[in-house]
Amino acid sequence: MQLLKEQILPLVEQAVSAFGATDLPVASMLQPARELDQGDLTLPCFPFAKAFKMSPVEIAETLAASIPEHASLSEVTAINGYLNFRVSPRWLASQLLNGAMETTHEVSDRSVLIEHTSANPNGPFHVGRARNAILGDTLVRLHRLWGHDVTAEYYVDDMGKQVAVLAWALEHLSQTDVETLLHDREASNPTWEGKADHQRVRWYQAAQKLRQDENEAPPIEKAIGELVHASENGDEGVLQAFEDAYQPVLDGMLETLGRLGIQFDRFTKESRFVTNGDVTALMDELGALEINGVADNGAQFIDLGARGLKGKTEFFYRRGDGSSLYATRDIAYHRWKWSMSNELINVLGEDHKLQAKQVGLTLEELGHQRPEVVFYSFIKLPEGKMSTRQGNVVFMDDLLEEAKAQAGKVVSELRPDYEQETIDQIAEAVGTSAVRFNIINVSPEKGFSFRWEDALSFESGSAPFIMYSHTRACSIHRRVSSLESSEGSDALDIPDVLPQGLVDLLRVLGRHNDCLRKVVHDHRPHLFAEQLLHLANGYNAFYRDCYIIDEGEVNQFFYQVSELARDVLRNGMIGLGIIPLESM
């Protein structure tokens, strides 16, 4: 609890220096207590034992006796060698209600560019890709909540083999060809008949099937190879044909993402860096580097072994025919990004780790910084990995429909008096929020198996649990507003003894911005999801212990705490992409 630490650190430092030791890192040793029933902050005294020639238990006791009383503290105790500090709930309440949470935000003029998702536009958005989008968008939202200026960017892969395959298929295969080729596959869901991503992916899949056929493949490979080659050389006609092929697919994907509340500020096409000459200039620069190397056929690489890369150290950036590679263009893209922003964050799948390292080292070689990268492990189905090519996927569109249907069922049971339109709205909000939360709730590096039952859980550890607490606060707000014609007393009267539920809520609120700070700096949004669960839980206990409206009378102190919690909940939910409904 930074709020408390600022107050008592000088007291603790003074008490410790009274022992005669001056250069001890008291500031970093004074830490949040893990055992919350023991206090809010703790100072383990074990490291002092040697220097002071006393037992930790004695040190803690001596220190406890020498800490003066302070408005922010209700209790200082020594237990088993720990010096524990308990915050004064009254002090905490007055701090929080007087805007302490506003001022703990970081003041910064940094502009942050977060690139995420950037999925190849070759088919509908599936759950396997969802971790990138949800993680990335949550980072965007949380940085904004913290006060950063953020640009969310999608890098459009508009010139690779995947788009070439799509373009080729749309040009050369008829609907009948496609359906014949895919006769043994599941038919496409009629719900999405009008959605281009769902339609065109069939062409893509059919082409992939043809490419596996020994007899059919050679001429197709040749044609596709020529297309790729032309695109890499900046052939505008081919690039235009590619765009015509993928843009409707991309639009369909973005529609799906929009339903999850995910939006982008900018789309940057890969081909841009080829056609504007950046890639050529980059390759010339790389060629002049000391660690540049040339292969037998004229292909060029730089040797990153001397820069700490292990394993295969040659990093190829130019083919024998002089054309660029994906990674080369990625480096050009990053140089451009550095010209736009002073902090770069990329969200990438773990399969990109090596590539990201190569790109980062190369950027450093060119005198740039490397971007920060958030890696995540793939989402699998219980049956195995998802793949658009093999058709083994759960489409996000289907997941969201199912989530909405399940949520709708719950709402109709719980609120039989609601009208259908209201039920639909709530169900949509609950469904999409639950899906986001289910994915953001676990740390990115951890493997994740998608399970319907988890994604559609609407109970305690879920988004609806948080949403529900928020609606309770909203309900109170509505009632109080309707009761009060004029504002109540202005001088706030904080009672001497506060109910436990209230104290616990204040403590959760007191830690809230500590959590957000850590989450934004370390790129670990799942910890913020956990914080919001604690906050919702804290609000529920407060709600149980404190009757804000008792026999028609509004307890102003309770109400202000409720309003603060409502505001923090709301902003936190927006930060996670959970929709803050006012009733449900």
Add this chain to the structure above:
RNA sequence: GGGCGUGUAGCACAGCUGGAUAAUGCACCGGCCUCCUAAGCCGGAGAUCGCGGGUUCGAAUCCUGCCGCGCCCGCCA
């Protein structure tokens, strides 16, 4: 073979810049709606923190060796 990541109750998952009784949800057992939304609240039971060594006053956390799982090791994207 090499590199990176991961392994915590029946299931899922937090904690990993070393610190107290390892947190939370699901499932399981029991209690709470004549009072602000019970999608809630309270209580109970459930864990040799993958296995073996080491460092330390103290190890889920750091080091090391095994084992399981995932990803990567293209002049593909």
